[in-house]
Amino acid sequence: MTERLLWIIVACGIGTFLMRLLPLYWRPSPVPSPAARALRRMLEALGPAAIAALLVVSLWPYVGRGSGTLGAAGALAGLAGVALARGWWGGLALPTLFGVVCHGLVRWAGA
Amino acid sequence: MAARRPAPFLRGLGASSSIAIGYLPIAFSFGLTAVQAQVPAWATVLISAVVFAGGSQFVLIALLSSAAPVLGTVGAVWLMNVRHLFYGPALASRLGAPAWRLPRPLLAFGLTDEVFAAAAGRLQGLPVDERQAWLVGLQAGAYAAWVAGTLLGVRFGEQLAAVSPVLRETLDFVLPALFFALLLEVVRQTPKQATAAAAAVAAVLLPWWPAHAAMLAGMLGGAVWGARGGDRVPASGAAGVPGRDDGLDDRGRR
Numbered sequence: 431m432t433e434r435l436l437w438i439i440v441a442c443g444i445g446t447f448l449m450r451l452l453p454l455y456w457r458p459s460p461v462p463s464p465a466a467r468a469l470r471r472m473l474e475a476l477g478p479a480a481i482a483a484l485l486v487v488s489l490w491p492y493v494g495r496g497s498g499t500l501g502a503a504g505a506l507a508g509l510a511g512v513a514l515a516r517g518w519w520g521g522l523a524l525p526t527l528f529g530v531v532c533h534g535l536v537r538w539a540g541a
Numbered sequence: 542m543a544a545r546r547p548a549p550f551l552r553g554l555g556a557s558s559s560i561a562i563g564y565l566p567i568a569f570s571f572g573l574t575a576v577q578a579q580v581p582a583w584a585t586v587l588i589s590a591v592v593f594a595g596g597s598q599f600v601l602i603a604l605l606s607s608a609a610p611v612l613g614t615v616g617a618v619w620l621m622n623v624r625h626l627f628y629g630p631a632l633a634s635r636l637g638a639p640a641w642r643l644p645r646p647l648l649a650f651g652l653t654d655e656v657f658a659a660a661a662g663r664l665q666g667l668p669v670d671e672r673q674a675w676l677v678g679l680q681a682g683a684y685a686a687w688v689a690g691t692l693l694g695v696r697f698g699e700q701l702a703a704v705s706p707v708l709r710e711t712l713d714f715v716l717p718a719l720f721f722a723l724l725l726e727v728v729r730q731t732p733k734q735a736t737a738a739a740a741a742v743a744a745v746l747l748p749w750w751p752a753h754a755a756m757l758a759g760m761l762g763g764a765v766w767g768a769r770g771g772d773r774v775p776a777s778g779a780a781g782v783p784g785r786d787d788g789l790d791d792r793g794r795r
Contacts, residue, residue, distance in 0.1 A: 432581075434611065435581070435584050435605070436584075436587075437611070438601075438605070438611055438614055438615060439584060439587050439588050439591055439592065439601075440591065441611075441615045442588075442591070442592050442597070442601060442614075442615055442618040442619070443591030443592045443593075445615065445618070445619040445622070446592055446593070446594050446597070446618070446619070446622045446625065447646075447649065447650060449619070449622055449623065449625040449626050450625045450628065450629065450649040450650065450652040451629070451645060451646055451649035451650075452626075452629070453626050453627070453628070453629025453630050453633075454629040454630075454632070454633050454645045454648060454649050455629075455645065456629065456630050456633070468768045468769075469768070471732075471767050471768050471769075472764045472765065472767050472768035473627070473630060473631040473634070473764075474732060474767055475732045475735035475736070475763055475764050475766065475767020475768070476627050476628075476631055476760065476763070476764045476767070477628075477631060477657060477658055477661040477727065478724070478727050478728070478732065478735070478736040478739070478763070479735055479736055479738070479739035479759070479760050479761075479762070479763025479764050479766075479767065480624055480627075480654060480657075480658075480739070480760045480763075481654070481658055481720055481723050481724045481727065481736075482724060482736045482737070482739040482740040482743070482759070482763060483739045483740065483742070483743040483755075483756045483757075483758075483759030483760045483763065484596075484654060484720050484756060485717060485720040485721055485724055485740065486740045486743040486744050486747070486755075486756075486759065487596075487743055487747065487752045487753075487755060487756045487759075488716045488717040488720055489717045490747050490752065491713075492714075492717070494747065494748070495748065504714070505714070505717065508714050508717065508718055509717070509718075509721050511718075512718050512721045512722050512725070513721075513725065516722060516725050521559055522559035522560070522563070522659070522719070522722045522723065522726060523558060523559035523562040523563065525718075525722045525725070526559070526562065526563045526715065526718045526719045526722045527562060527718075529714070529718035529721065529722070530566070530711060530712075530714050530715050530718050531711075533711060533714040533718070534707065534708070534710075534711030534714070537707050537710050537711060538707045538711075
């Protein structure tokens with residue numbers, strides 16, 4: 431059991447690491463062809479697209495089927511808290527924490 | 542006497558504080574989830590130390606606790622992390638052509654979603670020769686917070702959850718809050734239609750597809766939309782714009 435667990439963890443780790451490492455050896459051509467330009471635009475869009483998709487997936491437990499109004503209200507309050515704090519203080523850490531606190535207050539009030 | 546600028550590694554470490562603050566409670570929540578699923582403490586910490594990929598770690602715990610087959614378990618984790626394949630080329634182009642190169646494995650190990658997003662937004666505001674060390678510092682801070690948060694979750698999670706279930710639910714919201722803050726960080730300089738397309742595709746598919754598949758489809762949908770070029774980003778050093786190596790951001794600041 432212990433050995434099986436160890437192998438699973440190591441395999442997951444090695445696979446994830448290789449997915450991060452191997453593309454770092456790839457270099458785009460210095461002479462941009464139409465395909466290379468399209469690839470560049472794709473890479474430009476990729477980071478924000480990944481964040482947006484991750485946001486939607488992470489919000490799903492709060493707004494998806496069967497999540498209830500408390501979950502949706504808490505999520506809304508949390509996102510509003512992040513946006514407000516971002517306007518006040520900027521950065522990432524304080525807005526994140528403030529959003530979590532706003533979410534927690536709504537959950538606590540509704541509990 | 543003029544104050545010396547901290548070394549790039551230390552500045553990267555400092556820049557990781559925002560990610561670390563977000564990671565600590567998520568990793569704490571991961572440690573607690575694993576302990577509640579009867580996964581041994583050593584294995585839980587090892588997962589965070591070796592895999593270091595938040596969402597897939599939660600899936601791994603769920604599969605381990607349901608005694609899923611080894612191939613299915615490993616395959617699901619790999620599939621969830623397939624998106625990391627796309628981070629390397631985008632990041633490599635932002636690192637520019639420095640005079641010396643750090644070993645790529647060092648640059649690759651800590652390339653999580655949040656590290657990528659933060660690096661994508663800030664790397665090109667740094668001199669080319671400082672970018673690698675800054676990135677390693679950013680990754681080191683994020684990694685330390687992730688492992689430390691897991692250790693704390695394993696050690697104290699059950700006690701905390703017993704005291705306040707609401708607190709547990711509150712901690713779960715750290716992930717969406719962090720992603721939203723990251724999105725606000727890059728939204729002004731990003732291809733907005735492509736970003737909206739990514740969110741829309743993920744939202745439409747989520748009721749029917751597993752979360753990691755919907756996320757991957759959303760990400761690719763946004764990237765393909767971006768490749769069409771109908772929603773161009775202004776020439777800037779902001780997130781998602783490879784190729785600018787003059788060390789200035791879009792406002793001309795270094």
